[in-house]
Amino acid sequence: MAEGQDKARYVREMFTRIAHRYDLMNALMTLGRHQAWRRIAAGMAGPTGGGLALDVATGTGDLALALLAEARVRRVVGLDFAEGMLRVGREKLALKDPTGRVSLVVGDALALPFPDRSFACVASAFLLRNLADLGQGLREMQRVTRAGGRVVALEITQPTLPGFSAVFRWYFHGLVPWLGGLVSGDREAYTYLPRSVDRFLPPAELARLMAATGLTDVSYRRLGLGTVTVHVGSVPPA
Numbered sequence: 079m080a081e082g083q084d085k086a087r088y089v090r091e092m093f094t095r096i097a098h099r100y101d102l103m104n105a106l107m108t109l110g111r112h113q114a115w116r117r118i119a120a121g122m123a124g125p126t127g128g129g130l131a132l133d134v135a136t137g138t139g140d141l142a143l144a145l146l147a148e149a150r151v152r153r154v155v156g157l158d159f160a161e162g163m164l165r166v167g168r169e170k171l172a173l174k175d176p177t178g179r180v181s182l183v184v185g186d187a188l189a190l191p192f193p194d195r196s197f198a199c200v201a202s203a204f205l206l207r208n209l210a211d212l213g214q215g216l217r218e219m220q221r222v223t224r225a226g227g228r229v230v231a232l233e234i235t236q237p238t239l240p241g242f243s244a245v246f247r248w249y250f251h252g253l254v255p256w257l258g259g260l261v262s263g264d265r266e267a268y269t270y271l272p273r274s275v276d277r278f279l280p281p282a283e284l285a286r287l288m289a290a291t292g293l294t295d296v297s298y299r300r301l302g303l304g305t306v307t308v309h310v311g312s313v314p315p316a
């Protein structure tokens with residue numbers, strides 16, 4: 079699998095190719111559960127002081143919309159480096175955010191185009207394993223979050239339930255690439271998906287990395303029989 083700049087280019091081009099079928103594949107692959115997971119992640123991000131939230135790697139905007147549903151969030155910025163994903167997101171927001179409280183911007187999660195401490199909370203869904211530099215991505219999320227705000231990351235993880243993990247492996251490595259090929263016409267993208275999860279950190283290690291980045295009170299919650307995990311940490315006072 080590519081690294082560094084090559085990985086970033088590979089990931090951007092891949093999401094641009096599959097953007098038109100991304101939402102449908104998410105619904106099929108997760109048997110409709112993906113939006114509930116984003117709602118839980120958004121709830122865990124819920125800013126105490128209220129205000130502006132950031133969805134890093136917003137893709138087609140679903141986590142941005144989940145954040146907007148949080149009572150204390152007034153506006154959301156959704157950032158992504160794949161224009162094709164944002165294009166689908168803009169069409170969705172025209173229907174689901176008629177008052178225009180979500181703004182979509184093109185940008186890189188590894189060099190966020192915002193001043194320090196701009197956001198009440200910062201969240202991402204299904205981003206971290208795609209990053210060319212995970213540590214830098216976490217540092218950037220922390221940098222733009224104000225003191226006391228939360229950094230939240232929802233990501234696919236390997237389940238550990240005896241019996242189920244083997245079934246999931248068969249499903250994820252066997253059926254998903256086949257289904258992805260059928261639905262999106264891009265089997266390669268849905269072969270990259272399970273491989274990127276295999277290569278990613280287990281939840282306890284990601285929690286340690288988040289704490290080493292400087293976040294406090296880091297914890298995580300496993301969902302979907304352990305197939306996804308939400309990590310949360312707080313930004314300490316300056």
Ligand SMILES: C[S@@+](CC[C@H](N)C(=O)[O-])C[C@H]1O[C@@H](n2cnc3c(N)ncnc32)[C@H](O)[C@@H]1O
Pocket residue numbers: 086089090093116134135136137138139140141157158159160163185186187188202203204205208209210
């Ligand atoms: C699996 S999709 C997740 C999209 C969305 N967060 C969701 O919940 O469906 C991963 C997204 O991360 C974006 N991405 C990956 N690396 C990025 C980076 N360095 N900067 C900005 N966006 C990035 C991709 O373009 C893609 O839209």
